[in-house]
Amino acid sequence: MDGGAAADGGGPGAHLAALVLARGGSKGIPLKNIKLLAGVPLVGWVLRAAADAGVFHSIWVSTDHDEIEKVAKQFGAQVHRRSPEVSQDSSTSLEAIREFLNHHHEVDIVGNIQATSPCLHPSDLIKVADMIQKEGFDSVFSVVRRHQFRWSEVKKGENKMTEPQNLNPAKRYRRQDWPGELYENGSFYFARRQLIEKGYLQGGKMAYYEMRAEHSVDIDIDIDWPIAEQRVLSFGYFGKEPLKEVKLLVCSIDGCLTNGRIYVSEDRKEMVCYDYRDIVGIDLLKKRGIQVRLISDRDCSKTLSAMQLGCIAKVSATNKLEVLEEWQRDMGLSWKEVSYLGNEESDVECLKKAGMSGVPADACVVAQKAAGYICKSNGGCGAVREFAEHIFLLLEKVNSSRKQMEEMSSAGEKMGK
Numbered sequence: 488m489d490g491g492a493a494a495d496g497g498g499p500g501a502h503l504a505a506l507v508l509a510r511g512g513s514k515g516i517p518l519k520n521i522k523l524l525a526g527v528p529l530v531g532w533v534l535r536a537a538a539d540a541g542v543f544h545s546i547w548v549s550t551d552h553d554e555i556e557k558v559a560k561q562f563g564a565q566v567h568r569r570s571p572e573v574s575q576d577s578s579t580s581l582e583a584i585r586e587f588l589n590h591h592h593e594v595d596i597v598g599n600i601q602a603t604s605p606c607l608h609p610s611d612l613i614k615v616a617d618m619i620q621k622e623g624f625d626s627v628f629s630v631v632r633r634h635q636f637r638w639s640e641v642k643k644g645e646n647k648m649t650e651p652q653n654l655n656p657a658k659r660y661r662r663q664d665w666p667g668e669l670y671e672n673g674s675f676y677f678a679r680r681q682l683i684e685k686g687y688l689q690g691g692k693m694a695y696y697e698m699r700a701e702h703s704v705d706i707d708i709d710i711d712w713p714i715a716e717q718r719v720l721s722f723g724y725f726g727k728e729p730l731k732e733v734k735l736l737v738c739s740i741d742g743c744l745t746n747g748r749i750y751v752s753e754d755r756k757e758m759v760c761y762d763y764r765d766i767v768g769i770d771l772l773k774k775r776g777i778q779v780r781l782i783s784d785r786d787c788s789k790t791l792s793a794m795q796l797g798c799i800a801k802v803s804a805t806n807k808l809e810v811l812e813e814w815q816r817d818m819g820l821s822w823k824e825v826s827y828l829g830n831e832e833s834d835v836e837c838l839k840k841a842g843m844s845g846v847p848a849d850a851c852v853v854a855q856k857a858a859g860y861i862c863k864s865n866g867g868c869g870a871v872r873e874f875a876e877h878i879f880l881l882l883e884k885v886n887s888s889r890k891q892m893e894e895m896s897s898a899g900e901k902m903g904k
């Protein structure tokens with residue numbers, strides 16, 4: 488097959504756009520593209536890798552859905568609102584990419600990154616960008632090596648026998664004696680505009696990029712979801728900074744631990760409402776050795792003591808960041824070890840500083856923009872519990888990367904012997 492070479496105007500100066508297609512409809516999992524995978528919306532995993540790769544002139548999400556648009560922007564992507572015609576179950580990726588190109592004449596090369604492959608790393612994208620921009624390929628797509636023996640299909644009623652396709656049954660290869668075969672894994676498809684306009688994502692001077700097997704995840708059906716979750720926890724890309732264990736969670740009281748409503752009686756006694764699930768969350772955090780401290784810019788000391796949470800708290804905090812800095816210094820923690828759950832403008836600086844930050848679903852927009860994680864639960868309705876789960880997932884990741892490091896160094900030692 489030849490898509491017709493299009494080797495013009497594609498050097499380092501050419502506009503390379505990352506494009507993630509994320510329609511709202513989905514055959515299996517509802518709103519799959521923003522469903523939380525290990526605490527991060529699916530599309531967020533690849534957007535983070537694309538941003539940190541630093542090779543794209545622009546990063547886009549093409550969608551037909553308001554919620555997906557919101558999430559895409561939170562991860563720093565620009566949004567192309569696509570037409571319903573290319574958002575159907577029957578619409579192909581190529582159709583959606585061509586529509587995007589029709590609206591963005593500045594783009595010379597498209598790197599279509601599929602959200603359904605969340606284990607992508609920036610290092611992969613940097614290498615592919617080089618293949619296109621320096622080595623002059625017109626299209627590059629990702630593959631993975633598999634050692635799978637294939638057999639021909641025999642349809643019901645056919646009077647045939649199945650045939651081996653890539654093996655000799657008399658001399659079955661052992662894994663280590665057979666290089667295996669390359670399979671398209673759906674992680675990405677880079678192609679020049681000229682090729683795409685001719686109706687191809689793969690063609691011209693074409694190459695594959697072989698991904699490491701552990702980075703190759705393709706979420707297709709519901710049962711893939713828990714497997715993918717485990718895979719990203721072990722091998723996913725979690726951002727530029729090395730991960731650290733969280734040692735402290737600071738939680739804003741009004742609007743996070745409570746729903747923000749205050750009932751006042753005639754004798755000026757106040758009542759607030761909180762969710763028992765959040766108290767369970769606080770207990771679980773403490774059991775895992777994570778201190779929980781509470782903060783409020785209001786004097787809510789009486790209410791707080793009535794709640795009997797057993798947490799250190801600072802009320803009437805006029806500057807929450809100063810309090811947080813003081814706690815961080817006193818406990819001898821790095822910012823990476825501090826997590827923060829807030830919901831208001833007064834929490835923004837703390838959310839930006841903390842290594843791990845979250846907001847309830849109904850937090851104000853500026854707080855949402857500053858946070859790394861947006862809970863599905865509202866304040867006072869399980870957000871603390873949910874954020875605790877998110878922290879536990881991170882701890883699992885820290886443990887598994889520690890194990891990986893230990894395994895790698897012991898393998899290195901063995902080789903050195």
Ligand SMILES: CC(=O)N[C@H]1[C@H]([C@H](O)[C@H](O)CO)O[C@](OP(=O)(O)OC[C@H]2O[C@@H](n3ccc(N)nc3=O)[C@H](O)[C@@H]2O)(C(=O)O)C[C@@H]1O
Pocket residue numbers: 508509510513520573574575578579580581583599601602603671672673674676688705706707
């Ligand atoms: C480039 C391409 O042809 N991609 C197709 C891939 C590819 O062949 C496989 O991943 C290879 O392993 O297969 C499909 O893959 P799937 O349907 O999961 O789509 C992959 C991601 O792209 C989004 N998408 C797809 C088409 C479209 N018109 N708009 C979109 O937003 C989906 O929401 C999802 O996030 C398939 O299962 O049929 C359909 C995809 O169109």
